[in-house]
Structure formats: C-alpha cells, structure tokens
Amino acid sequence: MEAPDQGCISHDNLNFLLHRAAQKLGTAAQEASQAHGITPRGQLVLTALANAPERRTQLALGAALGLDKTTLTAELDRLERAGLVIREPDPTDRRVRFPAITETGRKVQTEVAHLHAAAEDTFTSGLTPDERDLLRTLLARLIAADTRPATGSCL
Structure with missing residues (x-):
C-alpha cells in the first residue's frame, strides 16, 4: 500500500481544514439519511418544509435553500415517490406548485434529525461541550462576517 501524500494530509490551511471536516461530517450525515432512504439534501428539504411558518412555492423554497430549480425538482420527485x-x-397558476411535508415525511424528518445529531455528537466527541459551542459560535461569526452573497446550496 502506498503511503498517503503528506501534502494532502498535513495542511493547516483553513479552507482545507473546513472542507475536510465538512466531508467527514457529511459522510456521517449521508449514512444516517440513507438509513431512511433519503439523502442529506432530502433531509434539508424536509426540515425546511417541517419548520416553514407558511406555505412557500417550490421556487421560493429553492431560493431559501440555495438550490437551483433542476436540483430541487429532482429531490422533490424522490421525496414525493417515497410519500414524504x-x-x-x-x-390561480397551474405552473406553480406548493411542496408540503406529509405525516410520514414528518416522522422521517424527525428520526433523521436525531440520527444527524448523534452523528454530529460522535464526530465532535473529541471536543468538550464548551469547545463544541465555541466552534459553532466561531463558524457562525465567520459566515456572518462575509458580506458577499452566498453561492451554492446550503448542503
């Protein structure tokens, strides 16, 4: 077996560290979501629908989540086929659709949220509770401090 490239594992560059941490946590979220037949993006959509204070059009939902029309439509197709x-x-306009979560979707969303939280707890188990809180606080501050428009989806 070939030794790992030290150039790829010894970075202290913030972009590399954030990306690698997101990849690892994303893999755990993927595994948790798959246990219920959905993707992390599907969970994102279900969570947005479950927590929405009012009905939103498919277009408004996509804008809120940073998902383009094609990506959101494909995800909604999968969730709809699954009855979620x-x-x-x-x-008043046959071109407009309002996505809504079903009761089954709510149950799946809740169960996957618990699995995601457990995966996050496992991922951050090497940190103290204060360090976990500090990490969240610092990341939120970094995100808020960058005034450029967000690009891409939030997942």
Whole structure:
C-alpha cells in the first residue's frame, strides 16, 4: 500500500481544514439519511418544509435553500415517490406548485434529525461541550462576517 501524500494530509490551511471536516461530517450525515432512504439534501428539504411558518412555492423554497430549480425538482420527485412530500398546485397558476411535508415525511424528518445529531455528537466527541459551542459560535461569526452573497446550496 502506498503511503498517503503528506501534502494532502498535513495542511493547516483553513479552507482545507473546513472542507475536510465538512466531508467527514457529511459522510456521517449521508449514512444516517440513507438509513431512511433519503439523502442529506432530502433531509434539508424536509426540515425546511417541517419548520416553514407558511406555505412557500417550490421556487421560493429553492431560493431559501440555495438550490437551483433542476436540483430541487429532482429531490422533490424522490421525496414525493417515497410519500414524504406532496406538491399542491396553485389554483390561480397551474405552473406553480406548493411542496408540503406529509405525516410520514414528518416522522422521517424527525428520526433523521436525531440520527444527524448523534452523528454530529460522535464526530465532535473529541471536543468538550464548551469547545463544541465555541466552534459553532466561531463558524457562525465567520459566515456572518462575509458580506458577499452566498453561492451554492446550503448542503
């Protein structure tokens, strides 16, 4: 077996560290989501629908999540086939759809949220509770301090 490239594992560059940490936590989230037949992006959509204070169009949902129309439509298609969401037509404009989470979708969303939290706890188990809180606080501050528009999806 070939030794790992030290140039790829010894970085202290912030971009590299954040990316690598996100990859590792993302893998854990993927495994947790797959246990219920969805993707982390599917969980993101279900969570947005479960927590929405009001009904949003598919277009508004995509904008809120940073998902383009094609990506969101494909994800909603998967979730709808699984019985986790329905898309209700707008009575005044047949081109507009309102995605809504089903009761089954709510149950799956809740269960996957617990699995994601457990995966996050495992991932951050080497940190003290204060360090976990500090990490969240610092990352939120970094994100808020950058005033450029967000690009790409939030997952």
